[in-house]
Amino acid sequence: MQASALVRGGLHPPKLTPPRRRSRPPAGPRSCRAVQLDDSLTSSSAESSLMESTVDEDGGAGLAERLVAAGIAPVRAAELFDEHFTDVRSWTPLLAVYFPFGCTLALLRMALWIGGIALDLPAWRSPSVVAGFLALLGVTVDWRGEARVPAGRHVLVSNHVSNGDLLMLFNRARRYTHLITPLLPAPVFATRNLPAILAPANKGTYEALAGAAAAAAAAGGNDAPSAHDAAARGADGAPSSSGRAGSGGGGGGGGGTAAGRGLHPEALEAPVHLFPEGGMTNGRGMMAFSRGFTRFAADGEVVPIALRLKVRFPQVRAHTLTSGFLTNLFFFSWQPWTRLEATVLQPMRMEPGEGRGAFVQRVQFEIARELGSYVVPGFSVHHKRAMAGGGGARRRPAGAE
Incomplete structure (x- = not known):
């Protein structure tokens, strides 16, 4: 990987630590040298690529050409990721x-992050508690164009730039x-009280959500089915042989009920948010x-969200190509303040006869054009893993097409 491809805008290539498979906090002042974080979770948010699908490989070049025609300069895949968290030569x-x-x-x-999630107190339902939590984290969330968000059933999709992107949902009314x-x-x-309902991005969840969406469409409305009905439906929207809530985890597998996969029925009534990239850039x-x-x-309706991350010290990155979950969380939390700007774009629907791949590219084009960002053709989170040196050892997720 060439250093010139890693840093743009005149910044020097970071050289604090030699390239290694897993990054550790940089050698800064002595008080920080002892920080050794467990990065055994090598995924952030939806990092694991259990997005239940492959990238549409035959149209990526067409999307890239449209972006170039829109005046967006191409970038190489290596430029999407930083190798080190910082370069002391750029410090003030x-x-x-x-x-x-x-x-x-x-x-x-x-x-605070870990304790708040672990305790899962009912106090999370209070807007003032959520506001206090974000303030303690130094995070502000700015939604622009939120009047475009539909009142009925919809799916939010956005780009993924940090471990804290989930916080964009914490101050939503829904x-x-x-x-x-x-x-x-x-x-x-x-957890049942957090401002967002956390569900595993695996085959069981996708099937349950598809079943709930099909049931809502069959009912002729734009709302999700009741929690009782949703829990008793399988992936095809037909009644399940058992409506009892199970205690199973979120592992991937064949068909089955939402409850049988450990997915809380309330998750089927709520609108959905995900990061279709499957990993961070x-x-x-x-x-x-x-x-x-x-x-x-x-x-x-699919609602594209263009997400921007702004921090006080951009010389210190929020993550690197090979860094793990807790290390990323550390550096996201390190900034004195962080601003997440979520720009809501016009809701979109799949047109009659439109292929899935073409629709996804149309959605991503709107986000990329708003951000002024290039989409590297055909480059997926699987390629990111291979670039990091660990992609070949991992199984492709169950249910991937």
């Missing part, structure tokens, strides 16, 4: 003074079902979207 005196304080702040905020990696601990999916471009969300959005 203020950053050098703040760095050790930021390390302590990051650890405290990580404890709770969203957010699809995340199944590699997270099972108690994460058992540094914001300089995008990976190609997966087609998986079309399984449960073919008859409904």
Whole structure:
């Protein structure tokens, strides 16, 4: 990987640490050198690529050509990811003074993140509690064009730039079902009070959501079925042989009920949000979207969201090509303040006779054009893993097309 492809805008290539498979916090002031975070979870949010679909490979070049015609400069795949978290040569005196304080702040905020999810208190249902939580994390969320969000059933899709992107949903009036990696601990999916409903991005969840969407379409409305009806339907919308809620986890498998896969029935009544890239980039471009969300959005509205991340010290990255979940969470929490800007674009529907791949590209084109970002043709999270050196050892997820 050439260093010139990793850093744009005149920044020097970061050289704090030699390339390695898993990144650790950079060697900064002495107070931070002892920070060793468990990065055994090598996925963030939907990082695991369990997006239940492959990228549409025959049309990626067409999307890229449209973006170039729109005045967006191409980037190489290597430019989508940083190799190191920072380069001390780019530091200012203020950053050098703040760095050790930021390390302590990051650890405290990580404890707040983990403790808040683990406790899963009913207080999460209070807007004032959510506002306080975001304030303690130093995060502000700015929604632009939110009047475009439909009142009925819909799916939000957005680009993915940091471990904290999920927070964009925390101050919404409605709770969203957010699809995340199944590699997270099972108690994460058992939470019931968080501002977002967390569901594993696996075959069972996709089938359950598709069944709920089909049932809603068959009923002639734009609302989800009741929790009782949704839990008793299989992937094809037909009544299941058992309507009892099971205790099974979110593992992938064949057909079955939502409840039987550990998916709370409330998740089927809520609108859905996911990151179709299946992994994070540094914001300089995008990976190609997966087609998986079309399984449960073919008859409904898809709302493209262009997500931007702004921080006080952009010289310190939120993640690298090879960094793990907790390391990424540390550096996201390290910033004194972070602003997530979510720009809502015009809702879209699949046209009659339109292929799934063509529709997904049309959705991604709108996001990329708003961001001014290039989409690397045919480059998916599978290629990202291969670039990081670990893609060949992982099985393709069950249910992938």
